[in-house]
Amino acid sequence: MTLAEPVxxxxxxxxxRFIAKAAPVASEEEALAFLEWASEREATHNPYAYRIGPLYRFSDDGEPSGTAGRPILHAIEAQGLDRVAVVVVRYFGGVKLGAGGLVRAYGGVAAEALRRAGKVPIVDWAEAAFLVPFAEVGAAYRALRGLSVAEEYREEGVLLRLRLPKDRLEALAQALTEATRGRVRRM
Structure with missing residues (x-):
């Protein structure tokens, strides 16, 4: 799961004052851009964490080691989220919280932000192209019912381009092969 939208x-x-800002991110570049945008230069600290598949990073941004970035990362992982970046902006108010207090504050604020956010399943998309002989185009479109398809006419047939969830690609290729009696070519 990932976030449906920033929170x-x-x-x-x-x-x-602790301000947690979280957003869905698809790549490390997106995560870094979000962290740059969400950090507040005038704040005392801007620790962060992000997870994108097996890749994760975190920073305490000047707080004692292990008291900010790691608790934020733990909040992401504890909720089973992926492709998420979180920065927690802190404006120091004059009261020292101690190491345990910082861990609870950063982790708790990050966790609450993530709890309040809408979640969506992660869908890995695939792009595919199939060359269909003109005589089989009708059968191919019946197999592709409900999918958005771009057409490109060629001498040997119609090149159909589409985008669909990756886990459905092989089943669709099989359905097209059966519908066109094996005359479709995957490009």
Missing amino acids: VYEEVIGKS
Whole structure:
């Protein structure tokens, strides 16, 4: 699962203002761009974490080691999320929270932001192209019912391009092969 859309959650803890900002990200480049955008230069600290498949990074941004970035990452992992970036902006309010207090504050604010966010399943998309002889185009379209297809006419037939969930690609290729009596060519 990932987030349906960006979310912001704010809480005051020990007179410090904590603002968690989270967003879905598809790549490390997107995560870094989000973190750059969401960080507030005038804040005392901007620790963050992100997870994209097996790739993860976190930073304490000047807080004692292990008190900010890792708890934020733990909040992401504890909710079973992937392709998510979170930054927690802190404006120091004059009260020292101690290591345990910082862990609870950063992790708790990040977790609450993620709990409040809408979630969506992660869908890996695939692009596919099939060359269909003119005589088999009707049969191919029946097999492709409900899918958005782009056409390109060629001398030997119609090139059909489509985008669909990756886990449905092989079943669709098989259905097209059967519908066209094996005359379709995957490009």
